[in-house]
Amino acid sequence: MSVKMSDVAKLANVAPATVSRVLSQPHLVSKETQEKVLKAIEELNYQPHIIARQFRKKETKTILVVVPDITHPFFSEVLKGIQHTAIKSGYRVILGDTENDIEREGEFVDLLFQKQADGMILLTARMDKDRIEQVSRQFPTVLACEYIDGLDISTVSIDNISGARKITEHLISLGHTKIAHITGPMNVILSRDRLKGYRQAMISHDLPVDSAFIQEGDFSLESGYHQMIRLLSLEQRPTSVFVFNDEMAIGAIKAAKDSGLKVPEDIAVVGFDNSKMSDIIEPHITTIEQPKYEIGKKAMELLLGLMSGKALEQKKFVLKDELIVRESCGSKSTVKNFIQLEGSAKKIN
Structure with a gap:
């Protein structure tokens, strides 16, 4: 049977209102009365009714x-x-x-x-x-x-446009010119910001932004897989892909491997967020660290x-934010070899 405030009051020989004051406004009660009430609370192992106390204080903590x-x-x-x-x-x-x-x-x-x-x-x-x-x-x-x-409204975030521009420019610095982007859902502002950063980097380096190279995902690993398959099915496929987040990037890497390609030797993949998985999957994913x-x-x-x-x-x-460079983006020599292979393939065809 649960102990009530009235039980404490009876044992301490005070009114229930006095018990309430000892719990909520002890400065209004004499030291002697406080001691009597607290002793009764300890003896009966009384637990104050939290909801009722919150109602009185008008806070829930x-x-x-x-x-x-x-x-x-x-x-x-x-x-x-x-x-x-x-x-x-x-x-x-x-x-x-x-x-x-x-x-x-x-x-x-x-x-x-x-x-x-x-x-x-x-x-x-x-x-x-x-x-x-x-x-x-x-x-x-x-x-x-x-x-x-x-x-x-009070807001805490990173500069997603800047982060996307930074990681796209890293791919450009490695020699990539055919860079695709798998976005997040376009009804989300972060997706639009990262697409904007990607576009800014491409345009600032006089590189074409091919609409076929932009595919919309839904944040999930599965959508990263499916959108990468679509990119790989293009007649002129990209040499690298910037993916909205690491989870979709993992899906994209799996799609490349399932298609018989090596990452980054045949196609480079980079992500965003620096999730724990990005440093576990092979190859480790180049990404943007969010704090x-x-x-x-x-x-x-x-x-x-x-x-x-x-x-x-x-x-x-x-x-x-911070650019974390790992194996999935390759190096300048990797890109050079790939471009040479791509040119050879064109001549053979």
């Missing part, structure tokens, strides 16, 4: 994190940064996995209106801009990884500031 796909390895590191920082400040984290469903994203946001969380970190931004703006005006809200142009843990940590620090009512001096944080 809980934050909501909305994730587009909890199975994606990228988000596990971001979530670690959020959770470690939250726990240090006495908060717990509840996760809302939208599975890339915009309607479900809105349903999780409704938890704020139901007073089930004190604030929210969005790791996805597929909802209507006006809806997010409305929520951010009423509740502490931080947007991490993704962003929305023109939205006045995943730091993104989560910074997002939670911003949210703590907003929940405390503190005015933030800076709202937009762009963290530094």
